[in-house]
Amino acid sequence: MYLHGTSKINDKGHLEIGGVDSTELAQRYGTPLYVMDEALVRRRCREFVDAFQATGLKFQVAYASKALCVMAMCRIVEQEGLSLDVVSDGELYTALQAGFPPERIHFHGNNKTPMEIEMALDAGIGCFVVDNLTELRLLNAIAGEKKKQVPILLRITPGVEAHTHEYISTGQIDSKFGFDLGNGAAFEAVHEASQSAHVRLLGIHSHIGSQIFEVEGFSLAAEKMASFASRVRDELQIVFPVINLGGGFGVRYVEGDTPLPMSTYVEAIAEAVKTQFHAVSYPMPEIWIEPGRSIVGDAGTTLYTVGTSKDIPGVRKYVAVDGGMTDNPRPALYQSEYEAMLANRANDAADEQVSIAGKCCESGDMLIWDVQLPAVNSGDILAVASTGAYNYAMASNYNRIRRPALVFVKDGESDLAVKRETHEDLVRNDVVPERMKQKETAR
């Protein structure tokens, strides 16, 4: 397993993260346990900010909180000077409870409800990223009732779709998000926004995909944004002060994933925006980006305790851990791949090939197919790397399994950021209707 950030093997032959022995973490907090390497999270934040600062351009880096939205994470993001993207009342609430400055919060999503819009307006958030005309009209109306004028970006579908190792450019992208550039919807939206008294159009937004390992998709998006901005200026006399190019910067999960340094993405984006906007004699806009996975992904490690095994000679050996799709649904959802090691026997030769199964009643509840480990015993601590993004965020209570605790580790210390759920938590919102409280139903 690749050792990310501060992870290393200590002299006991144990995996150590943030200066803390992972077997001690497992003992103290129980398993499964999400462990976040705080120094690595902060380093990732700084890589983006420093790279932008070096360009001399105006910028905002907004952490896409959907990757991991807990109050402690909001605190780190605030301290590092980033902005924050939210996509629901729940994420907004979490950020506000954490004391995140509302003016640095951006609200995303393709179906914001009237309640969410009101909540965000009352909180005084910095910007709405408007996805469609229904939302534009609703937002304009609600802001009007509140006698406010709210800054917005319009989400554009630029016709660029980035894949891990390729990108494609198409005339029209089949997407539930945003105003299409090719069919005129984006232009119409700009026109309507400019006529809407209670919104103030700051600019346009695009997000071309996730887990992107190349810069070309961003350059192409910048080119399309510049040409669109130029047309809007020429025909509507509107100049955008902000261009948002979204997130999607890749991280390493397994060998073969080849993320670029975050500075490389930033430099390429800055260069493309400079070149493309200069080419149409456009005043240099402020550049916003929205990394999620790349801030928290490789900083996360999940610790599990090994339980049972099932060896099918000549076929496969299954090793089951005390978690699974409830704490990491990504393998089941997207066939995502992960690396693992035995945290308590990190120096033992990995001479057995096994597959790691979860404990849910689902054959698809597998965490890793085919991983090389030392011969595994019940009670061993299994560490799975790069689980910081979209793991806790997507965790569920399927099979009424309690969601794990999450700790941040740094400089030899560990601190709880999310407590393990209790049995009481599981039934907290359950209600037994009166008529079901009798012992037996008369038949």
Ligand SMILES: *Cc1c(COP(=O)(O)O)cnc(C)c1O
């Ligand atoms: C999901 C998302 C992001 C973050 O994507 P990552 O792959 O986690 O960096 C940014 N912007 C928007 C609009 C998104 O939907």
